[in-house]
Amino acid sequence: MPAFDAVVVGAGAAGLFCAGLAGQRGLKVLLIDHGERIAEKIRISGGGRANFTNRDLDVRAPQRHFIGDNPHFCRSALSRYTPQQFIELVQRHGIAFHEKHKGQLFCDGSSQQIIDMLLAECAAGGVAHWQPCSVGEIAFSDGGGYRIETSRGSVQTSKLVIATGGLSIPQIGASDFGYRLAAQFGLRVVAPRPALVPLTFGGEAWSPYAELAGLALPVQIETGAKKDRTVFLEDLLFTHRGLSGPAVLQISSYWQPGAPLTIDFAPGVDVRASLGEAKQRSRKRIGNELAGLVPARLADAWVGQDAALQRPINEAADRALAALAERIARWQITPSGTEGYKKAEVTAGGVDTRELSSQTMESKQRGLYFIGEVVDVTGWLGGYNFQWAWASAHACAHAL
Numbered sequence: 001m002p003a004f005d006a007v008v009v010g011a012g013a014a015g016l017f018c019a020g021l022a023g024q025r026g027l028k029v030l031l032i033d034h035g036e037r038i039a040e041k042i043r044i045s046g047g048g049r050a051n052f053t054n055r056d057l058d059v060r061a062p063q064r065h066f067i068g069d070n071p072h073f074c075r076s077a078l079s080r081y082t083p084q085q086f087i088e089l090v091q092r093h094g095i096a097f098h099e100k101h102k103g104q105l106f107c108d109g110s111s112q113q114i115i116d117m118l119l120a121e122c123a124a125g126g127v128a129h130w131q132p133c134s135v136g137e138i139a140f141s142d143g144g145g146y147r148i149e150t151s152r153g154s155v156q157t158s159k160l161v162i163a164t165g166g167l168s169i170p171q172i173g174a175s176d177f178g179y180r181l182a183a184q185f186g187l188r189v190v191a192p193r194p195a196l197v198p199l200t201f202g203g204e205a206w207s208p209y210a211e212l213a214g215l216a217l218p219v220q221i222e223t224g225a226k227k228d229r230t231v232f233l234e235d236l237l238f239t240h241r242g243l244s245g246p247a248v249l250q251i252s253s254y255w256q257p258g259a260p261l262t263i264d265f266a267p268g269v270d271v272r273a274s275l276g277e278a279k280q281r282s283r284k285r286i287g288n289e290l291a292g293l294v295p296a297r298l299a300d301a302w303v304g305q306d307a308a309l310q311r312p313i314n315e316a317a318d319r320a321l322a323a324l325a326e327r328i329a330r331w332q333i334t335p336s337g338t339e340g341y342k343k344a345e346v347t348a349g350g351v352d353t354r355e356l357s358s359q360t361m362e363s364k365q366r367g368l369y370f371i372g373e374v375v376d377v378t379g380w381l382g383g384y385n386f387q388w389a390w391a392s393a394h395a396c397a398h399a400l
């Protein structure tokens with residue numbers, strides 16, 4: 001039976017990076033993936049250009065951009081492997097990139113460049129690849145360590161790294177392997193749920209807004225109260241079934257089923273004062289005046305729902321204008337659900353961080369490590385999830 005110093009299961013962002021680093025540190029490493037093609041999520045990420053990290057990540061307080069039952073768990077790895085270090089690697093490989101928005105870095109060319117870079121790092125470390133190769137039973141081996149049954153035969157190792165990611169996008173190879181393995185070895189798992197996901201709004205109440213599908217605009221969006229209140233200022237997109245766009249993807253990670261969202265469609269504008277002022281000077285219809293503050297399609301949809309608003313603004317009751325302003329600036333709506341794993345960019349929840357060392361990613365089960373998205377650490381939209389994959393892989397590779 002072949003034996004390796006380390007076996008990494010999952011050749012996505014975290015697995016490839018970890019295998020390459022460990023190989024370059026002199027370990028004999030095997031990387032296994034069940035997919036025909038590896039790193040599919042890197043390939044489709046960032047619209048095909050991979051938003052591979054984020055410059056705004058605060059290495060002294062990285063938890064600001066991450067969620068999980070213990071938000072502080074991610075600090076150690078993220079402060080020891082920073083966006084700057086990954087940028088230097090990208091530069092060493094001659095990959096051109098640019099900053100798009102709020103610190104988000106994308107390849108100028110294609111995300112395939114990041115995959116090729118990771119494969120080159122693996123080649124430099126002499127990493128063996130078994131792929132496509134499915135993994136069956138994993139058990140303690142007689143000589144210590146782990147015996148792994150695979151479709152290419154059995155293999156033995158003293159260090160087993162699980163980098164099989166979350167449940168998002170099952171059609172490109174996502175599986176619950178990591179959670180099942182954690183449970184097999186008695187490790188707790190925080191219930192997984194789709195995150196960075198479009199939200200849906202079922203039923204009749206949504207029908208006036210369904211015709212806004214395709215409309216995008218900047219909004220302020222919030223959910224939760226008091227210390228749980230979370231706010232994002234980003235673009236929102238109306239879809240046929242609900243809401244999407246960066247604002248909604250971000251808030252979805254914090255949204256609790258049954259809780260309302262509050263949306264300000266004209267952030268930074270005093271809609272009530274603007275409509276009051278228009279009433280004094282204008283005879284235009286309310287919808288036309290409102291269209292100076294928000295996109296015309298949105299103004300039409302709002303005004304169209306109330307006969308009292310379909311008149312010149314100088315004839316409108318102050319009360320009706322105040323109610324309209326309130327709906328524009330503080331629209332409350334409760335999602336019926338999410339678009340689920342087939343549209344979610346990530347899976348929140350995962351292997352409970354209380355079971356792992358934040359220094360090494362080793363679990364309480366000696367020699368068994370978990371890295372990347374399979375762990376209960378979920379980043380904001382904008383390159384934070386890849387940075388977690390790189391940083392957790394780095395922490396693990398240096399501990400193997």
Ligand SMILES: Cc1cc2nc3c(=O)[nH]c(=O)nc-3n(C[C@H](O)[C@H](O)[C@H](O)COP(=O)(O)OP(=O)(O)OC[C@H]3O[C@@H](n4cnc5c(N)ncnc54)[C@H](O)[C@@H]3O)c2cc1C
Pocket residue numbers: 009010011012013014015032033034035038039040041042044045046047050051052053133134135163164165166168169172173174175176177344345346371372373374382383384385386387389
């Ligand atoms: C559409 C989309 C766009 C995204 N864009 C971005 C972005 O621009 N920036 C960003 O930071 N994040 C982005 N993400 C999130 C990011 O892709 C993930 O957080 C990241 O890939 C997680 O890395 P990972 O290595 O933990 O898991 P993955 O990259 O998902 O890799 C897991 C690997 O494990 C393999 N595997 C799974 N089960 C098994 C099994 N049973 N046996 C063997 N192998 C198995 C899979 O085939 C896969 O290759 C995006 C996600 C999606 C879905």
